[in-house]
Amino acid sequence: MAQEASSSTSSKTISLKTGDGEIFEIEASAAKQMKTVQRLIDDLGDDITIPLHNVFSKELPKIIEYYKKDITGEITKDFEAEFVKDLNDDEVKVLFLAANYLDANKLFEFLSQNIADRLESKSVEYVRKYFGVENDFTPEEESKLREERAWSFRGIKEDE
Amino acid sequence: MEETTSVSYNQNYSGSPITNIPQDYIFTIILLLPIDAILSLSVTCKRFKAITSSDTLWKSLCKRDLGSTCVDSLLKSCNNFNQFSWMKLYKQVYQIDSVCCHKLSYPHGDLDFPKARASHSLNFVSDCLVLFGGGCDGGRHLDDTWVAYIGNDFPRILKWKTVHSGIPSGRFGHTCVEMGDLLVLFGGINDHGNRQNDTWIGKVTHNENKGITFSWKMLDVGNIAPPPRGAHAACCIDDKRMVIHGGIGLHGLRLGDTWILELSDSHCFGTWHEIAIHPSPPPRSGHTLTCIGRNRTILFGGRGLGYEVLHDLWLLESCQGYMRWIQVLYDLQNIPDGVSLPRVGHTATMVLGGRLLIYGGEDSSRHRKNDFWILDISSFPSTTASSKRVLTRIWKRWKSNGYEPKSRSFHRACVDPSGRHLYVFGGMVDGLVQAVEPSGLGFDKELFLVELVLQL
Numbered sequence: 001m002a003q004e005a006s007s008s009t010s011s012k013t014i015s016l017k018t019g020d021g022e023i024f025e026i027e028a029s030a031a032k033q034m035k036t037v038q039r040l041i042d043d044l045g046d047d048i049t050i051p052l053h054n055v056f057s058k059e060l061p062k063i064i065e066y067y068k069k070d071i072t073g074e075i076t077k078d079f080e081a082e083f084v085k086d087l088n089d090d091e092v093k094v095l096f097l098a099a100n101y102l103d104a105n106k107l108f109e110f111l112s113q114n115i116a117d118r119l120e121s122k123s124v125e126y127v128r129k130y131f132g133v134e135n136d137f138t139p140e141e142e143s144k145l146r147e148e149r150a151w152s153f154r155g156i157k158e159d160e
Numbered sequence: 161m162e163e164t165t166s167v168s169y170n171q172n173y174s175g176s177p178i179t180n181i182p183q184d185y186i187f188t189i190i191l192l193l194p195i196d197a198i199l200s201l202s203v204t205c206k207r208f209k210a211i212t213s214s215d216t217l218w219k220s221l222c223k224r225d226l227g228s229t230c231v232d233s234l235l236k237s238c239n240n241f242n243q244f245s246w247m248k249l250y251k252q253v254y255q256i257d258s259v260c261c262h263k264l265s266y267p268h269g270d271l272d273f274p275k276a277r278a279s280h281s282l283n284f285v286s287d288c289l290v291l292f293g294g295g296c297d298g299g300r301h302l303d304d305t306w307v308a309y310i311g312n313d314f315p316r317i318l319k320w321k322t323v324h325s326g327i328p329s330g331r332f333g334h335t336c337v338e339m340g341d342l343l344v345l346f347g348g349i350n351d352h353g354n355r356q357n358d359t360w361i362g363k364v365t366h367n368e369n370k371g372i373t374f375s376w377k378m379l380d381v382g383n384i385a386p387p388p389r390g391a392h393a394a395c396c397i398d399d400k401r402m403v404i405h406g407g408i409g410l411h412g413l414r415l416g417d418t419w420i421l422e423l424s425d426s427h428c429f430g431t432w433h434e435i436a437i438h439p440s441p442p443p444r445s446g447h448t449l450t451c452i453g454r455n456r457t458i459l460f461g462g463r464g465l466g467y468e469v470l471h472d473l474w475l476l477e478s479c480q481g482y483m484r485w486i487q488v489l490y491d492l493q494n495i496p497d498g499v500s501l502p503r504v505g506h507t508a509t510m511v512l513g514g515r516l517l518i519y520g521g522e523d524s525s526r527h528r529k530n531d532f533w534i535l536d537i538s539s540f541p542s543t544t545a546s547s548k549r550v551l552t553r554i555w556k557r558w559k560s561n562g563y564e565p566k567s568r569s570f571h572r573a574c575v576d577p578s579g580r581h582l583y584v585f586g587g588m589v590d591g592l593v594q595a596v597e598p599s600g601l602g603f604d605k606e607l608f609l610v611e612l613v614l615q616l
Contacts, residue, residue, distance in 0.1 A: 076480070077480065108185075108188075109188070112185075112188045112189050112192055113192055115189055116189055116192035116193045116197075119189075119193060119201075120193065120194055120197050121194075121196070121197065123200065124200045124203045124204055127197075127200050127201055127204050128204045128205070131204065131208075133204055133207070133208065134205060135204065135205055136205050136206050137203075137205070137206065142203065145202070145203050145209070146203055149199040149200075149202060149203060151251055151254065151255060152195045152199050152251075152254060
């Protein structure tokens with residue numbers, strides 16, 4: 001996926017190295033949208049390959065795809081729908097955490113909404129699994145809590 | 161693949177990945193969730209219970225779902241700050257399932273109040289009730305404007321003040337829509353049967369010397385205006401735009417067109433343009449259009465071309481720069497008492513908690529009604545369309561306590577900024593002791609209040 005090296009500074013590319021050792025290229029203007037990357041560029045210079053310890057080769061291309069579309073000013077509702085269409089819940093979560101780490105605000109907000117959409121009408125057990133949290137209530141505490149909170153339950157989807 | 165990713169996770173994150181995210185970011189997701197999902201989240205573990213119990217979070221949720229104006233108004237009415245909890249308030253609002261009606265009276269001996277009428281306009285703007293026009297005994301039109309100062313709390317005793325008469329010209333079946341601090345009046349029919357299509361802007365002024373006054377000014381709309389009509393429906397889309405639909409036009413023909421008025425910044429000029437989109441609601445009169453927030457409007461009921469009483473629901477919304485009508489389908493059969501839902505000459509107003517309150521009107525058997533139906537707007541699927549919520553229980557009938565108003569149609573209603581107080585005036589009611597007309601129908605001059613009760 002080598003990009004053409006350009007001599008003009010406006011389309012300069014930055015090299016990013018994932019936690020599992022792979023290198024990806026991204027246009028400098030797209031890299032700027034991710035504040036963590038920009039800070040690393042400011043510290044290390046833009047000729048060096050920027051190391052991203054907490055982002056991996058599975059998700060970085062997807063993130064680069066999003067910001068590549070963003071700098072051409074073309075992110076539509078259709079693009080966003082298409083972007084998440086084939087991603088399962090875990091993949092969205094991974095992207096969300098990566099966007100958080102990279103301080104990539106636009107992607108982060110979009111993914112927040114997508115996670116919220118996916119969690120609508122799901123059961124408590126599903127939400128626990130999704131966030132990877134352990135139930136630390138006693139059975140009595142939990143059933144009391146469920147009763148107190150029951151006033152808003154409209155209808156739970158079948159767990160997928 | 162997947163396994164590699166999770167193995168890599170364990171190498172680089174200690175504990176659950178979610179615990180590495182700052183609380184603020186979790187709030188970002190929480191504020192995008194519907195209430196039942198937030199409460200599900202609160203039952204997952206102690207940490208999430210603590211996060212979702214934050215009173216600051218619930219204040220944001222109240223602002224999100226009830227609106228800032230409403231929240232400010234509720235704060236002002238609060239008597240007991242020590243025991244006040246935003247979460248408890250939210251729950252209370254959510255669980256309201258009835259209204260309480262109060263008859264409003266005029267100062268003892270006061271003879272200066274609006275006479276009985278129907279198909280007038282009634283609005284709440286700048287802390288005041290404003291009433292204009294309508295039809296009265298003998299099929300005559302009225303051209304008087306009345307104002308009553310209300311302020312923050314509902315008064316048991318109300319003082320109307322007549323403003324002036326003659327401008328705009330007398331009419332009934334016109335629409336008058338609140339847009340910010342202004343009222344925008346359009347169309348109507350006069351007692352010669354002439355349909356109008358003039359547009360007027362009205363404004364309340366609080367004057368130190370003269371007290372409260374109201375003035376009307378005709379809006380300059382240029383050459384293009386919708387065909388003349390009455391008994392159409394109208395509401396605002398945002399601060400600058402108003403939409404109208406249908407009504408009875410020339411030669412008594414029922415219309416099905418949709419027009420949008422856009423006001424200039426100065427409010428002196430306006431431009432009308434027609435939206436010809438398909439599908440769109442079939443022709444009708446005596447229906448309602450209500451703004452439900454986020455630039456969306458809802459159309460309900462009315463009387464169609466075949467003189468039948470309708471119950472269809474249509475949503476008008478903006479999608480990527482253009483407007484479209486979407487029919488909201490529901491099964492009348494599945495709703496208890498659903499057979500009484502089709503309505504004409506009813507009122508539909510947004511009240512506290514994202515609900516459309518539908519009151520009165522005439523049903524399919526030509527009976528005037530006195531019931532309260534709620535359409536739960538918050539159950540509607542959002543336009544992001546990824547939500548697969550099923551439209552269960554979107555219609556609910558609410559009980560009414562307190563004063564029992566007469567059944568009526570072609571009355572008018574408006575709500576104050578708190579969303580808890582609905583003012584209703586006039587309309588056609590069944591004749592009681594003395595039949596006013598052979599059919600036993602009469603014009604009413606009752607003003608009453610419908611309250612959504614909260615313990616604050």
